[in-house]
Amino acid sequence: MTPEDQKLVTLARSARARTQAAEGAAVRDVDGRTYAGATVDLPHLQVSAIGVCLAMAVSSGSSGLDTVVLLTPGRATPTDLAALEDFGGATVLVNP
Template identity: 55%
Template sequence: MPDTFALSAEDNKLVTLARSARARVGAAEGAAVRDQDGRTYAAATVALPSLAISALQLAVASAVASGATKIEAAAVVTSAVGLEEAGRAAVRDLAPSAPIHVANPTGTVHGTVTA
């Protein structure tokens, strides 16, 4: 992941929402996305015997289910080293170059994926 710069207030909000979603249910990951209208959607990883979906996939799905056609930015809070591919692909379905900020559980952003 490329080095990250200081985040805008709007992107910091995404990191905060992702942290809250993760902490609320004790999930492996939390994620948040912002759509073309500035609406935000937060989600946590779901790991059930019959359903597994990453936090970022679920946040994108929630946005699409609410009518979003574009993602402006996303954030993932995880203890993993990198960004999981399925979530990255879900964002890329709606935005080929929207920034995806990857942070650790304390909210420190380690990188931003733009491709």
């Protein structure tokens, strides 16, 4: 694992630990910017950790992703994988 990928793992772990969420994720976009987030599970809003990161990247004007890290007790959902394919994520590391 490269140092840049390790940075994403650290960001994902920190996001998950900070909120005690089920999942943590971090992404690096094609311009080198990083975004990290954790699962949002409110009574009226549920967003996966990958969904949070994708929303942050898209709303910041990113044109695509280079690397995605997901820390989860399970697997990435089909919806998250489809969204990553839509936006472009070359590498998905789950539970590194």
